[in-house]
Amino acid sequence: MGNYQIIATAAMGLEALVAKEVRSLGYECEVENGKVIYSGDESAIARSNLWLRTADRIKIKVGEFKAYTFDELFEKTKALPWEKFLPEDAEFPVIGKSVKSKLFSVSDCQAIVKKAVVERMKKYYKRNSWFEENGAFYRIEIALLKDVATITIDASGQGLHKRGYRIDQGEAPLKETLAAALVMLTNWKADSPFIDPFCGSGTIPIEAAMIGQNIAPGFNREFVSEGWNWISSKVWDDARMEAEDLAKYDQPIDITGTDIDHRMVKIAQENAIEAGFADILQFKQMQVRDISTSKEYGVIVGNPPYGERLGEKKAVEQMYKEMGQAFGKLETWSIYILTSNEEFEQFYGKPATKKRKLFNGFIRTDLYQYWGKKPPRQNEMMK
Structure with missing residues (x-):
């Protein structure tokens, strides 16, 4: 070696x-x-x-x-x-x-x-x-x-964001690597509910499912260095065997993606099938203002429209207000929203617990984080 x-x-x-x-x-x-x-x-x-x-x-x-x-x-x-x-x-x-x-x-x-x-x-x-x-x-x-x-x-060939499951996508798809990062920057665990209210082609829910079941993101694709004579096929076989052994395919997960556009919901479902999550992920056509749940201690991760196009600004600002009203009722849920709109907190109606600067392609954005109440056991442990 x-x-x-x-x-x-x-x-x-x-x-x-x-x-x-x-x-x-x-x-x-x-x-x-x-x-x-x-x-x-x-x-x-x-x-x-x-x-x-x-x-x-x-x-x-x-x-x-x-x-x-x-x-x-x-x-x-x-x-x-x-x-x-x-x-x-x-x-x-x-x-x-x-x-x-x-x-x-x-x-x-x-x-x-x-x-x-x-x-x-x-x-x-x-x-x-x-x-x-x-x-x-x-x-x-x-x-x-x-x-x-x-x-x-x-040593990769195609970029690592090319996981191989995206058959189709919308106009401004989120890179798989950034989608995975958004999930990893939350406090979500596989035994908690997860919602993406702007699921688009399903990238965030699919990446969350892969993280929840510990599935290696490159498991179903090839890399250019597999053709190099100084890396033996045994090295790749062993690495893939390790990935197979560490995957938790039987880990139950509760992940839902919603979108206002029924065409995107269909694309998300098709991509989920390609990723091997046909029976695990739920996708629904829904407006963000209609999202409600009796489940507790979950995580919402969303990449909503930013309102950067002419004519979209007012509609997007109204949608941010409706989002704040809907999510404000979910006291035990943690909310993570990525947007380039610098007035997001004002329209959402609440200052974020924390902000983190990220880049969506060349667009400078902030990840607005609203941390929910912790489960009683965690509160007791912290005393």
Whole structure:
């Protein structure tokens, strides 16, 4: 088994959650803006891809160095042990980005990194000709930040939010990674009721069900690194076997998704079937003002319309008021609402217990948290 520098990339504001997940897999890590860095073997690469719910991608760090000139970028890239990662027939496109660096031409940086890798590979594999690149896929990235070059290989392929269950979606779907984060930021446990009053295509309820039954989010998909010759199929088989063993398929869960649009309810049901939760999740067409329940100590997580489109603002503000009136009756429930509307508390009619800044794509939002009363036993324990 080798030892690799692994990077789990994260959306802004989710780094701490990703780090918590990495540590729960048994790996010590460091947190930086947009990424969590840790060391591990081939098994760590497979397990990270399978288990991390809130990370965007898993990357292998090949090298990091300062580069102020193209010559420096070429020579330092060429000095890296590319033969350790790339077989002779590897397909290895290079992508790049540059922020606040002297080497600001991304296309030039990509071309130079590509040339340097080829030169290193030619020497190692004793070739004079170009490489056919008809084998396994290794996407290399050159990322420059303040003249520091970080070179990585993407070990995920499609982003980790692509769980494989979303057959259809609405106009502004919530990324699966953010949906999982919203659930994980609550106090919800699998034995408590859960409601998403704006379920859309069902992403939050499905992610909650996967969390409640401890199902690895990457269990039903493939990853590009499964085709790499230095990660054996046994590593992947063992990682999937572990995921199968840890899943709690018999854990009963009480999760309901509602939406005003009957078409979205149908899409949510279809996605739930694809995810394997056909008989577990309930979806209903309902307006938020009509939500009521006699159940106690549950959690509501919602991503309502933000009212950013022209003409929607007034209707959305009215809906926030109705939400506050409906949810205000649920004293033992904890409510978590994600919106970019900075006046949300005013319309909802109550200041939040806590707010947390998050990004839904490029939209800056707040997660407004209203904590409900604790069960009597918890109150006694806290005295």
